[in-house]
Amino acid sequence: MNQLFILRATIQWDQVEGRSYLRHIPALKGLDSIDFSSPVTFFVGENGTGKSTLLEAVAVAYGFNPEGGTKNYRFSTYDSHSGLYSAIKLIKGYRRAEGGYFLRAESFYNVATKEMEYTDPRHPSQRYHDRSHGESFMSLLQRWLGSTGVFLFDEPEAALSPQRQLALLAEIYHSAGRGSQFIIATHSPILLAIPGAAILTFDDGLVRPCSYEETSSYQITKMFLNDRERMLRELLSDPE
Secondary structure, three states, rough: OOOOEEEEEEOHHHHOOOOHHHHOOOOOOOOOOOOOOOOOEEEEEEOOOOHHHHHHHHHHHHOOOOOOOOOOOOOOOOOOOOOOOOOEEEOOOOOOOOOEEEEHHHHHHHHHHHHHHOOOOOOOOOOOOOOOHHHHHHHHHHHHOOOEEEEEOHHHHHOOHHHHHHHHHHHHHOOOOOOEEEEEEEEOOOOHHHHOOEEOOOOOHHOOOOOOHHOHHHHHHHHHHHOOHHHHHHHHHOOO
């Protein structure tokens, strides 16, 4: 039996305006639904392929604040999210999540600021602004991954060193083993290596499953590390 919290996300295209730019994103316009069968699902693809747009829509449809945080966060500094969430229908599992978090690298500063306003004597602020970007990212993630819940991360590697990405890989793996569910948009070949994760690529104009070795993040990183000098020569040579 599938014990995940989110089993399927369906896009009801009749709820999307005819002139919406969403209808012109190749990978999304032909997508009707996504089934989730693994505790960890990755969205991968080049910039602009729609992976963050879909992740955001699923997060907001599940009840998270568009800029990130827990379900208790309710604020807006700038409404940049698409209207796709209103066309998303989620099929949920029978289990009830203890917690959860929506992490967006681009709006983490705003969330960290609001965290200071939402505190009280029983729940003191973690004062994320007093730490480096990477340290505050990692501290927040480690804090929330102690609960069993739904976690949606948009490019969590953005502030993390390779060593911290390895630490996050382990945190996600163990949290998933305790019953949490993760949906993550990433370019990190380190995080993508989590054993048993499902990987969906948004490249080539459609959303489809792919192997770790098929991802461009893996292929380009491997190519560079295996033949750095040749790649640098080609990249840095004077244009004809």
